[in-house]
Amino acid sequence: MNKQPLAFRMRPTTLDEVVGQQHLIGKNQILRKMVEQKQLFSMIFYGPPGTGKTTLASVLANEMGVKYRNFNAVTGNKKDLTIIFEEAKFFPGLVVIVDEVHRLNKDKQDLLLPHIENGSIIMIGATTANPLFSINPAIRSRTHLFEVKSLDEQDIKTALSRALRSPKGIDDQVKADDEALTSIARLANGDIRYALNLLELCATATNAIDKETVEAYSFTPNVASDSDGDYHYDLLSAFQKSIRGSDVDAALYYLSILIEIGDLESIERRLLVTAYEDVGFGNPQAVARCINAIDAAKRVGFPEGRIPLAHTIIDLCLSPKSKSSEVAIDAVKPYLKDQAYPVPGYLRLTPVGMKDEDKYDYGRLDLVDKIQYLPDALKNVSFYTPSLNSQYERALAENWKKLKQTKRTNNLAKLKR
Template sequence: MKQPLAFRMRPETLDEVIGQQHLIGPGQVIRRCIEQGRLFSMIFYGPPGTGKTTLASVLANELHLPYRLFNAVTGNKKELDTIFEEAKFYDGLVLIIDEVHRLNKDKQDLLLPHVENGRIILIGATTSNPTMAINPAIRSRCHLFAIKPLETADIIAALNRAAASEKGLNGQVQLDPKAAELIAGYCGGDIRYALNVLELCAIASDEPVISTELVQQYVQRPVRGIDKDGDGHYDAVSAFQKAIRGSDVDASLYYLARLIQAGDMDSIERRLLVIAYEDIGLGNPAAVARTISAIDAAKRVGFPEGMIPLGVAVIDLALSPKSKSGELAIQAAMAEAEASDPPVPAYLRFTPVGMKEEDKYPYDRPDLWHKIQYLPDAIRTKRFYQPQATSAYEKQLAANYESLKRYARSKNLAELKRGK
């Protein structure tokens, strides 16, 4: 059976690799490795179909080093032992591990000594964030390099090369430039997916030219670099909050749309609530309340209609006055609580023992409550809330705060009661 087009078109030399100029361009680190004949253990991380494993094998080929492929999910310890024995006969054996973040502890324990002494040069490939997904023992022995999604121009170049190459379609069909642009737009930077689409269209075509209509017929949805559990999802969540914080309503709606496509209402609900209280907060408390109502409405009706109240809430939050004073205040209070633990003043305790009646908290004197010292003596001058005058509401809170500071709070309740 004929091998898939994407497999046949895999680069064999560094000059055949498309994209990743930040690593393989003139003067960049991977090209310098080739030029200087040196290689070290590394991990390539990035979205699927961006050439991580391919680049690893190209490196080994360019340096004329033997290499072996190992899958961290399906491979077993017996396979690793065989590779380690084989490595004894070489001056450095390259071990390319796909899904390296899935390497369990037993396999790591076998691998680490060989990486440490240089007998094995490890090149790992993963779609996960290595700082979070890769075991520190592996990570500390490897250099980390990001493999980026290919640009549209790179994808189009790869498609045209595959259509013309003897290893590819060998010129049997032509690719309409508009069709190439359409495939590149659909694939989301995934060159493997783009080549798979090209091959499918070439098989299905009765015409000498692959048209945009044919591409649209066989590819219904673009590939998205986002799913509920992948790093792309968390990147979108991060961008979502930053866009709202930066008052970019269009970007905020775009990232909301990407999260809705993932169908993860739980993450949308949690993030919107955090954004509302952390970034808008006292700048517009009414918008915070409206966000809660919008989330409730979205959950009641479900998707797709649920996107409407969510979109309204996002517009409201993005264009609202912002204030992080509430979040910063509780963070400051938490830091103080972790750093010190002074006793609660006796007159504030739940059951004060042995106190004179005149020294007890005056439940029946609301006229005195704002004059009482509530913080323990050791931190009585601490200030956690710093108003941000971004809205009329918080300006009023700040004015109240300043007016209350005029009172010298006292712990001598007897004197307060006597009006001294």
Template structure:
């Protein structure tokens, strides 16, 4: 059975690798490793289809080091023990670990001493951010290198190579320029995705790959969003930052990516967080409208649900922003974590052995704004500070200023005497 095109065309030398000039260009770190015939334990991280595992095998081949592949998901302890036994005959043997972020504790415990003493050279590959996903014990023993998504020009070069290469399509087909551009554009920097599309298009064509044929097998771009991978969180992060920065066009773009991924749950959670965290008291009405828009979108589902969601995003983007509520609750919680204070007795649900005149009076609403509610040691603390970004919060600020000028007291008996019932 013929192996896939992407597998057949895997580079065997650094000069055959497309892209990643920041790592393999003249004078760059991986080029230096090959030139000095020295390799270190390292982790390659980046999007799918960018050549992380390929780079690892190329390095081992270039330096002529014995290597073995190990998958962190499917591999077991017995396989690792066989690798360690083999490494005794090949000191420093390269062990290429795919999905390295998924190594469980047992496998890590087996690997660590061999990486530590240099009996094996670990090269890990992962699509996750190693600062979040890789165990610190593994991470501290490896150098981290980012493998970046390929440019459209890089992908087009790889496609042309595949058409002409003897191990590729060997000039059995041609491709229209526009069809080439579409595959490269849709691949989103993923060379494996591009070569897979090229291969099936070559089979479906009658000697020439046209844009119509490409359209049958690649109707929408490869977004790279996966709920378990960094692409998902990066998109959500860009979505929120775009709304916070009032860039309505960018926010709609990232919303579109999430809609294409059919990820209603993430859209709902992120929009609610954005509404109350970033807009907040700048425009409370927009927060309420956001909830209504999400409810409408969930009721009708996709594709129509995109319309109320777009409405909410535009509304939030162009609204005045205020993070004063978030800052206020964070300040209050910081105080709580610093020290614990007793609630004043007159505020307790059932105060014990307290004279009637010292108790909180539920019928004296004229006194409520003159009572001290914070514990004594916090009585002068101010957690809420208005952000004057909207007319609404300016009104709140004016009211707050008046209220803070009123002296507050914990002597309720004296307060009642000062303000007798008329």
């Protein structure tokens, strides 16, 4: 009995065996052109887990008949690289497939760069992170970037059917109906490795896989994500934007995925940011309730913690929105770049050489809303603009307008008379 996992046994060795990625390997597409012209370049494949990035790299090397070595950016060390460089002396253009290439530290990068530069090795990196943000510019400028896309449902079903028939796979020892394959493909969420692993698990239970078998052995859909990968950040972005857009159903959907992952830390951070950034004065009490809900969720943990979180998400989604706080604080930034404006003397903690009549008087609370607090050069600038989406902020706006009608002054001596 072959003890190697089905996903490992079914790894393609030629471009024609690769499922999906037709934008790269289809007729007249770039990777197929490279194979046809026997010309390989250093490159980085980026995309979601389980889409075949490392497999695609090894297929290219196999198709072109060149030697390749695997190197993991996290667990590999300088000694491993030195051995690879020595081998490259005998096999110029040796392909080095670097898993988790975004995790290369500076020492390893410094060792790799000259060899990539002179072509003694061809580096093919694989990463779930966006290389425009995660890959060192020195590495990025010496490589070509190619996106490996998530596989669609039909791609996954094609791979599953091949595995059922292939002598390397299940070799027709087990049957699966179309409904079962569709169910596995949907659960896989574009991850071919997950799909093959689930198929193999089902095949240990029965020789006739149906939808009920899949449901019995699929304990959770493939929603977990690498915290460093693009999907994780896309998920958080969609979560936050759904609340901002007042879409309760979408926000609850993305919350459920984050709960499945168990990522309470990200949920807490994004909820707090969204509450203050997007709801704000639109419904200040909802912001306060959000903090209480997060505290409750942390106290009870999952699965019960999902209840207060769902409660606050519905509250935030359906609240009036106001970004006036964020807009106001950001409006200050341009003035910080112009020059350093001095604090008015009468506002200093310990004003020196100032007459008593010109000093701030802590006993005259009747004057505090008539004093000029901004530096002279900024005294007529207004940063806050009220949003009128809620009754609460409309009340704030009315008070703000009244205060604006008062002419503030820096002549405290005159003000005190």
